[in-house]
Amino acid sequence: MTGPLATLAALIAAGCGGNQADSAKNDTPKDRSAGSGRIVFVTNGNSDWWSAVEKGTKDAAGKFAADVEMKRNEGSVEGQIRLLEEALSGSDVKGVAVSVVEAEAPGIADALRKIKEAGKFVITVDSDITTGAADTRQFYIGTNNTKAGEVAGKAAAALRPRGGTVAVFVGTASAANARDRLEGFYTGAGPKFVKPPIEIFEDAANTNRAQQNVEIAITKHPDAGVMLGLYSYNGPRIADEVAKVPDFRKKTSVVTFDLDEQAVEHLEKGNIDVSVCQNPYEIGFQAVRLFAALMKDDKATVEEMFPKGATVLDTGVRVIVPGADSPVKGDNVVTVEEMKKWLAGKGLKSS
Numbered sequence: 001m002t003g004p005l006a007t008l009a010a011l012i013a014a015g016c017g018g019n020q021a022d023s024a025k026n027d028t029p030k031d032r033s034a035g036s037g038r039i040v041f042v043t044n045g046n047s048d049w050w051s052a053v054e055k056g057t058k059d060a061a062g063k064f065a066a067d068v069e070m071k072r073n074e075g076s077v078e079g080q081i082r083l084l085e086e087a088l089s090g091s092d093v094k095g096v097a098v099s100v101v102e103a104e105a106p107g108i109a110d111a112l113r114k115i116k117e118a119g120k121f122v123i124t125v126d127s128d129i130t131t132g133a134a135d136t137r138q139f140y141i142g143t144n145n146t147k148a149g150e151v152a153g154k155a156a157a158a159l160r161p162r163g164g165t166v167a168v169f170v171g172t173a174s175a176a177n178a179r180d181r182l183e184g185f186y187t188g189a190g191p192k193f194v195k196p197p198i199e200i201f202e203d204a205a206n207t208n209r210a211q212q213n214v215e216i217a218i219t220k221h222p223d224a225g226v227m228l229g230l231y232s233y234n235g236p237r238i239a240d241e242v243a244k245v246p247d248f249r250k251k252t253s254v255v256t257f258d259l260d261e262q263a264v265e266h267l268e269k270g271n272i273d274v275s276v277c278q279n280p281y282e283i284g285f286q287a288v289r290l291f292a293a294l295m296k297d298d299k300a301t302v303e304e305m306f307p308k309g310a311t312v313l314d315t316g317v318r319v320i321v322p323g324a325d326s327p328v329k330g331d332n333v334v335t336v337e338e339m340k341k342w343l344a345g346k347g348l349k350s351s
Contacts, residue, residue, distance in 0.1 A: 037094025044101040045205035048260035049232035056284025064292035075205025084111035095291035099126035103176035112136035127177035149184020163192025164225020214241040232258035239271035267336040
C-alpha cells in the first residue's frame, strides 16, 4: 500500500496503549468491598452517538448483572457538574463514568475528586480530563483521539493531495477529544494543509447553531479545502449545507467523525467523503464490564483490561467511505454498506 494512507492500518492497529493519561494513579476507592450498586454515565452532550454507547451499557448490564443509568448533559460545564453532584449524593451509586465536556474546567475536576473520595469508582469515557487532574479518575476507556485525528488527516491527504485550508466545526474546542483530534489531524494531513484552521466554529452542542455555522462558513470561506466536523452531529450539518451549494461541494472535502443515523444517509449520497468512526457500543460495554469487575474486586479482569498498570483502554476506530472507489484505502477502511450490516448486527442505527 502506497500514498498518503500507507500507514493508516498501522496507526489504527497500534492503538493508544499508554498515552498522557497513563500518568494517572491507578488508585482504588476506600470502599473496595464486593457487591452491587448503581452505575451512572454522565455524557458531555445529547447527540445520537450516545445511543450507541447506551446500547453497549445495556447489553453489558444484562451480561454482568449491573444496574446502569445514563444521564445526558446538554453540552454545558454547569450541567455536567450538576449531574456529577447528583451522582455523588446517590448512596447506591458505586460507579461514575463521565465524558468530560471541558478538560480544564476546575469545577468538573473538583466534582470528580469528591466522588472518588466518597469511595465510588470513577472513570472517564470518550473525552478525558486534563492531564493535570488525571488523579480524579482511575481509568479512561475510549478512542485515542490524537491517533484518530491522524487517521482523519491522512484520509484528507488522500482526498486532496494538494492540501488546502481547513474550516473546523465542534461543540467545545477546549474539550480534550476536540483538541486531540485537531492536533492529530494536522500531523496526519501533512504540511500541504494550512495551519492553523481558517476558522474554528463552536456550537456548544446546539445543533441549530451547528447548522448555522456551516452556512456562515460557506459564505465567509468559499475556497475552504476541507470542512472538518469533530463531533458526531457536525457531520450531517456540514453535509446538509454543503449539498445545497453544488459549486462549493465540488471544491471541498467533507471529513467527519463518528456516524449518527443521518450521517449514514449522507455517506450513501456522497455528501460526506470520509468519517472516522469510533466504537461507542464497545466503549459502553467495556465500561460496564470494568465497573462490574471493580465492584467485585476482580483483579484478574481489571488486569486483563489494563495490563501492567495501564490506565487507558483504546477501543479503536474504523474509517467509513461512500464506496469502494474512494481514494481512502487501508485495512480498517469499510464502505457505508458494510458498516450498515455491522450496525444491524448490533441492533444499532448509528455509531
